[in-house]
Amino acid sequence: MALLTLDEAKRQLDIETTAHDVELQLYLEALAPVIEGYIGPVENxxxxxxxxxxxxxxxxxxxxxxxxxxxxxxxxxxxxxxxxxxxxxxxxxxxxxxxxxxxxxxxxxxxxxxGRGTVPATVKLAAAILLQHLWRTQYGAARGAVGGGDDYAVTEPVAGFGYAVPNRVLELLEPYKMPPAVA
Known part of the structure; x- marks a missing residue:
């Protein structure tokens, strides 16, 4: 079970060729640790x-x-x-x-x-949005507005996540957030 398959990722990014498949697979593998760091294991x-x-x-x-x-x-x-x-x-x-x-x-x-047995729809959507956010970074300022006009802009770092995870992803994951740990 994966957060997103290669086909789902390509649909999210409007990619129709196989030219980026190897690079895209690296991005897909990077999603689980970020999301699971916030909500715990997803994949069993x-x-x-x-x-x-x-x-x-x-x-x-x-x-x-x-x-x-x-x-x-x-x-x-x-x-x-x-x-x-x-x-x-x-x-x-x-x-x-x-x-x-x-x-x-x-x-x-x-x-x-x-783990969770199945990936909840909102977690899958959060993974797709995170993928899209991270994929856009490879284009720099050439493919998007600069200075806050970008819909994926993260203007304030979220504790523990820096600028890599947009607030919209964290909001989708909020219902699945891990309970506080006991020391």
Whole structure:
């Protein structure tokens, strides 16, 4: 699953030839890290990470969570817990035990799938607009108004994104924004 296919990108940019396909593929590959930096994983991926217990819960770092594959204590060669005995909040990544017992301090190894399963339409549109914005930079001032007349102008940097991501993209992604992290 990709945020945008090559054909979708070419339609967005009104490109009808294959002359820019290699360069365009580089732009397409650059979209996911930018968008996922704001809303978390979009494309499903298997994640393996080491966690420390907080007593009643464990917290996965990459959300949203599609499914939990395994949860195994690292010390003493412990056996994996039956994932059917665990509850996973797919939005926050918090794992709790259905029997309400506490987790031993750990560490624990969690294997899970993070992502969204499908790309929501607004995320796909945000990716298309971001692609169009980034693609236009290769032409400089020759292909657009300078000094704020450009519909894709980013006049104020957004915290953490600089000038690379237009506000319209961030507004489309807002409903999917990651919850604040807990330190």
């Amino acid at each position: 991926r298997i994640v393996t990470e080491t966690l420390t217990s907080h007593g009643a819960s464990l917290c996965l770092r990459q959300t949203p969570v599609v499914s939990l594959t395994s949860l195994t204590p690292v010390l003493d060669g412990g056996a994996a817990l039956d994932v059917a005995t665990l509850a996973v909040d797919t939005v926050t990544g918090v794992i709790t035990r259905r029997d309400r017992f506490l987790f031993c301090p750990g560490p624990w190894t969690a294997v899970y799938v993070a």
